[in-house]
Amino acid sequence: MQPEPTGRVHRTGEDSYDLVLTRRLAGSPREVWASFADAGQASAWIGRWDGTPEPGSGFGFQMLYEEGQPTSQARLAECVPRERLRVLMEDDGGSWDLEVRLRDDDGGTRLEFTQHLADPAPAEDTGPGWEYYL
Template identity: 45%
Template structure:
C-alpha cells in the first residue's frame, strides 16, 4: 500500500445515500490546482485528456488514460465555478456517478475536497481505492514524482471503506 487510505463515507439524510469524501492539500494557489483538474493537457497527466465544449449543461468526452484499453467516457458538466467548484456526472455500466471537486485556499495552501455522491454505500470498498489512486496520481503529477501503481491501492484499501458502511 502506498499510504494509509484517507477517504470517508458520510451518510446523507436517513436513506442509503452516502458521500465518499477524499481530501488532498497542495502548496499552490487555487487557480493552479483548478488548472490541474480542468485543463486537458494537465488532466492527461493523472486521469486522462478530454475534448469538447466545457460549459455547464454541456457534455465532454474523457479518455481514461490509466484504465485498461484507455476507454472514452462522457461527462456532463453540472456546475463550473472557477476556481472553486466543478460538478460532473457520468453514466456507465455501474449507473450514474455524480462527482464534485471543491477547492478552498488559505495563504497559498489549497485544499481539494473530492466528493462522489453515492446513491448507496454498496460498492464503496471497490470505488474508494480507485479515487485514492487517482487523487494520488494528481499529487504525483503536480510534484513531478513517479505515478503510483494501482495494485498498491486495491484490494489493500478495500477494508477501510467497507468498515465505514
C-alpha cells in the same frame, strides 16, 4: 502492506452517501484549478476529454488508468471557476456523480473530492481508485 485509505463515507440522507477524500496541495486554488480545467494538464494525471466542457454540455471523458481506457459520457453539471466543479458521468460501470471543491488553505489549496452515492457499498471499489488518482 497496503496504504491506509484516507477516504471516508458519510451518510447525507435516507438513501444518499458521500465518499470524501481531502488533500492539501502546495499550489494556489488558481494553479490547482488549471490541473482540472486545462486539457493539457488534466491529461497528464487523470484523463482526456473530447469537446468543450461547459455547464450543461456533454462531452467524452477517458480516464488514463482504467482497464481498456473506455470513454465515458460526461456532463458538466456545475462550475464555479477556482472553487467548485461537479461532473456527471455514465459508462459501462454505471453512473458517477463527482464533485471537486477547492479552498485557499494558508497559501496552499485544500482539495475536497466527493463521489455522491445512493449506496455506500461501491465506495470499497471506487475509493482506492480515487486515492490513486489524487
